[in-house]
Amino acid sequence: MGKQEGNKRKERIPETEVLPSSFFRFDSPNTTQTKPLSTLHLHSLSGSMTHARKPTKPNSQPRQAHNPSFSTTGMKLIVPLQGVVQGRGGLLLGTLVPCALFYFLQLYLKRRRSNFSPPSPSSEPTLPRTSSRSNLSSRGSISRVRLSKLATQISRPDDSLYYVGLERASRDPYDAVNNPHGIIQLGLSDNKLCFDLIGEWVARNLEGTMSGGVDLGINGIAPYQTFDGVMELKMALSDFMHQVMGESVKFDPYNMVLTAGATPAIEILSYCLADHGNAFLVPTPYYPGFDRDVRWRPGVDLIPVHCRSTDNFNLSITALDQAFSQARKRGVKIRGILISNPSNPVGNILTQDMLYSLLDFAEDKNIHIIVDEVYAGSTYGSEKFVSLAEVLDSDIDKSRFHIVYSLSKDLSLAGFRVGVICSFNDSVLAAAKKLTRFSAISAPTQRLVTSMLSDKRFIREYLETNRKRIRQVRDEFVDCLSKLGIKCAKSSAGMFCWANMSGLIRPYSEKGEIELWEKFLSIAKISITPGSACHCIEPGWFRICFTTITLEEVPLVIKRIRRVVESCNSSS
Template sequence: MGLISKIATNDGHGENSAYFDGWKAYENDPFHPTQNPNGVIQMGLAENQLCFDLIQEWIVNNPKASICTYEGVQDFQDTAIFQDYHGLPEFRKAVARFMEKVRGDRVTFDPERIVMSGGATGAHESLAFCLADPGDAFLVPTPYYPGFDRDLRWRTGVQLFPVVCESCNNFKVTKEALEEAYSKAQESNIKVKGLLINNPSNPLGTILDKETLKDILRFINEKNIHLVCDEIYAATAFSQPSFISISEVKSEVVGCNDDLVHIVYSLSKDLGFPGFRVGIIYSYNDVVVNIARKMSSFGLVSTQTQRLIASMLLDTIFVENFIAKSSMRLLQRHGLFTKGLGQVGITTLKSNAGLFIWMDLRRFLENSTFDDELKLWHIIIDKVKLNVSPGCSFHCSEPGWFRVCFANMDDATMKIALRRIRHFVYLQPNKGVEVATKKQYCRTRSKLEISLSFRRLDDFMNSPHSPMSSPMVQARN
């Protein structure tokens, strides 16, 4: 092992967490409706598969957008030859316009500030290289996406320092929590170079309101540290309140230093294109733009992909139709799933964005410990055969919370998953139907969704009023 670098062999990738172990359990025994009906259903992957029919329809109607068609093959040579790391001008323009549309045209983006990267993973690592030195830290509100440990830490030597958020205020990011985390980092002689926020939140599915965003901007300006805003779920907001980008708020904060503000974006979640590896850095800092553009040589988006994406996203009618229908379908699917959980008394954090739900299973723990959370998780993986992700893998401060994804499967698979959950709950000693006591839940539990209708789940799903009746795309099997 001494012949291999220490960076390559350290455990900073984070692959040994329960989050990735759940994926492995699915890969070893994947559910299939006919070939493996008792396999593990993948509910740990935040993928948006609800609108592929819209994408496919556009591709069929626009064959010139691809060099792999008779109509587009004449552009093969120009696409195949070398392109510099600035990216195609039409690609940068198209992404900038799409980012504006997602934000309701309330803000404009300069295509010259669009820096491409190999997915949001590459974008985060590039920003970490640009903004911090090994040993420096970014503050990150908990719970947060497990992949951040890999993206920002593994090869850069940068640390992530938790800003502890709690269920008693629905995991809201507060000024007090930010100050406390910053003070603790200083006490530990850790240099804080920035704050990383995820808006909308993964795993919470919540959005940050304008006042919280203003508080965050005031905080980073007072401390003179950078703000990295991961906004990759921007177009997944499916109900009010609407998503607000940091780009809309910064002009409202007196004395805000734009050089400290950076946005990470991608097309993996909003369009459902994780395989295309389209990541974006949008920085208001000229130096960061120039450096990040040089670094993008290590994670370019293929010219073929750029060409296709540019043509698609510059189609204004398609984009507006897609955003509207995607939001509608996410709302329907979210409603179907939370209704199904409510049938058996499972509560969830109230949310209106993302591709997942933050599910509260605290009352199923024998003891309020992370060891017991993992025991429960193993039962759900091994016996219930659902890959959901335990809160400890998201660095949650309280055991018993789980992230469950709802947009990466077809309606039939969702129905099977809900049946398995119902069967699991009914096997518990308390049958899982009584409302929890105040001691078990936070004082602000009124903001938690509790749906305890005991009408038969099958009756609801098969009703003509059910979201099941909406046109959904069959998941890949």
């Protein structure tokens, strides 16, 4: 009985251990041809799975000869199927393991074929690709190359409507002949009223000066110059500022550092006076460019000191003190006050009493004062402009007071990029001179401007004509706005009017202001600056620059503004 049962168990075991040679195919590592896998050994799941089970009967088929190349280059495939065949519960491993092995085998063969694929026919020989280039290519395809946090931040689209308006106007600029339906630029404070005077002077003097006058020969413009400005230009600029500011104050050329415009001057002072994370107090509304000048690279914050229309947006020491105290409670270190005089965008002028109050406040809080006086010569009202330098007495610590000026506004040379820092702090001057390495004025510009400023007769006639033309255009423009029901804040200087259009916005909020700004761009084809871009706390105020147009173009602008006014009135 025992012998018969043993024979029955043996009969249950399949006798076929050798599968057809065409059942499995694989590529030898040494050749692209396919070799047969002649035998498939069945191994037991029990034990180490390394010993093959011997057959119960002699195999009827002759066993193939051992292939040495196959044993060295091939793969030994082990399939644990014996438990399934014998019915001892090996179903899970007997199905999953072979599938997994077959998947990896196919993946292995696929990769082998891709590595040994024949080159594509080409008329020109191709250079072999080095492994280092391959590694670089594979690494670069995984992730994008990184930028600095600063570059990532400032490369984003502008969120200030001031710059958005400038950019949209530049894409469709108005031209009386070539593009009469384009956008009229009234958002940029650019003085074009006296371009004819500047052009005439350059036409008369450029050829003579370039031949060698006032060092404008090749030896005067080709070599390196001092980064903080040549002394000749500092002296000429000192005389010009003296004349612009009513000849009431003199500026020492040795206390001056020249920069490529007022923008780098403010940035350099921010570097010198405050650390990253510190803050300046700024009365609102203020020039939108301050946000970039101070925040972008120096990392200095601006804390608004809100002024209101009931006081014609004039600064008060009470509001200044409240903003200072609130900032200190939040742990913010206030390093100074940044202020425009004359004000941009309102156009009002700080009185002498207010300047003295600012001096006392700065000394009491032990902070600096930066005054931007770029509109000092662009006055048209009855109020007299008073420079900060005029109220600095000998018994005052002058090291905390700094003045910024440029020729972009009063002399209509915005493209020349000529600015200046006037400081009474030796350490600030020393640091600023080194920092001007990154914002130096070109040598030809310095020499040409020196020649222009040295022409006293031209400068005197220009300043008189400039003030006259600004007054004419401003009075006509403000009067026409008034007839449309748009009132402007009282002003005495600048190249803009601060217009109150709160009656045209629905709802009375910043959202309504932005919608009205969009109407001016799309319906009237006019670019103006909304008050929210100037951090004005009251919705509905807009800065409109009138020096970008001539007196003859005022009716055209008013006609376009009337479209928006009528559209708002009809919808309401």
